[in-house]
Amino acid sequence: MSIRTRNWLLLAPAGTLFLALLIVPLTVVLVFSFGERAPAGGVVPAFTLEQYANLPARWTAFKNTLTLAPIGTLAALLIAYPLAYFLAVRVDPRWKTILLILVIVPFWTSILIRSYAWMFLLGGRGLPAALEWIGIEGVRLINTPFAVLVGIIYGYLPLMVFPIYVSLDRLDKRLLEASSDLGSPPWRTFLQVTLPLSVPGIATGCMLVFILLMGEFLIPAMLGGGKVFFVGNALVDLFLQSRNWAYGSAVAVALVVVMLITVTAYMRLLNRLGARRDDVAIM
Template sequence: MTKRTRNWLLLAPAGTWFLVMLIIPLSVVLIFSFGERAPAGGVVPAFTFEQYANLPARWAAFKNTMTLAPIGTLSALLIAYPLAYFLAVKVDPKWRTILLVLVIVPFWTSILIRSYAWIFLLGGRGIPALLGWFGIEGVRLINTPFAVLIGIIYGYLPLMVFPIFVSLDKLDKRLLEASSDLGAKPWRTFLQITLPLSIPGIATGCMLVFILLMGEYLIPAMLGGGKVFFVGNALVDLFLQSRNWAYGSAVAVTLVFVMLITVTIYMRLINRLGANRDDVSIM
């Protein structure tokens, strides 16, 4: 057996899985997007751009997704980084495992139950009622973009914490000690050593959270109360309720295209930051 044949055989299982689970479904959705809605629902084969011409009708869903997904990702990063830094650098190793388990404990409970908990906390008998005791009346939190943002941060925070923690945990602590011995202030050590060397973890965490948020359905449906729609909510409506598979496919294809562009720009930015980090480390 030649080396080339052996390589193809090793790649065959993953390649088959990739073809069956990704390429073929996306191809079907792409074909459907050029079709038309059947009278009883579904799709009729055709070749028309009518569905793509109707995309502005779902502009609100795209706007909410492209606004709250980046804000949610950035907010999760701002909260997760200090937590990951504390766990990786400041905590005694004998307590680290226990604290890491506490970070993932929410994942042991269904996101549905956790969202119901936030419905109560943000509803009229939760935080608004507490604020009313202090004379702050008329605060409405549930069924708002703020409620959706809170649910996003809470639901996806562990996915941001762990990649950053891994990067910081692998950080050579001798670099921090050397920086301190050379007279660098803590903030300068952080900006020139800790932060640049943790960029791979930041990139991975942001990528995980952002991609999942782009297709999020449950959190906007429950905490947005039908008033804050994501593209995921629009897809459920088009495929399961309106049964307009052609239009739903066009929306789905557009979402994938937007994600590809966004992720490509993001990865190029990360690669440029990585190159700058290497230049700094050489200097």
């Protein structure tokens, strides 16, 4: 048996699974997007661009998603990086495991339960009541973009922390000592050594969080109260409520295209930054 044949045989199980669970469903959705809604719901085979022409009707959902998903990803990064840096560089190794478990603990509870907890905290009997008690009245937090953003950060923060933590934990501490011995202040060591070497973790964390946020529907539904609509909420409504599978498929295809364009641009930007960083290191 040749090496090429052996490699194909080894790749066959994973390739078959990839084809069955990803490519085939996406192909079905693409075919449905060119169909029409059946009188009783579902889809009638056809070839029309009517569903794509109606995409502007869901512009609000796309706008909310494309606004809050990047903001939520950036906010999670700004909170996660100091935490990951503290865990990887500053904490005594004896305490790392315990602190990492505390970061994981929220994942042991369903996101549904955690969202209900935030509904209470941001609702009228939660933080607004506490603010009213100290004299700040008329504050409304629930059913707002702020509430959705809080739920997003809380729900996805661990996914941002761990990739960054892994990058920082693998950092050769001798590089930091060498930078300090050469007279660099701590802030310059961080900007020129620590931050560039942790870029792979930042890129992975941002990618994980952003891709999942683009399809999020539970947090906006619960903390947004139907007033902050994501594309995921639109898909749930189109497929399960109005049963307009053709239009829902067109919205899903548009979301996939937007994600592909965004992720491709993001990866190209990272590659350019990596090339510049390598050029500076060589010089």
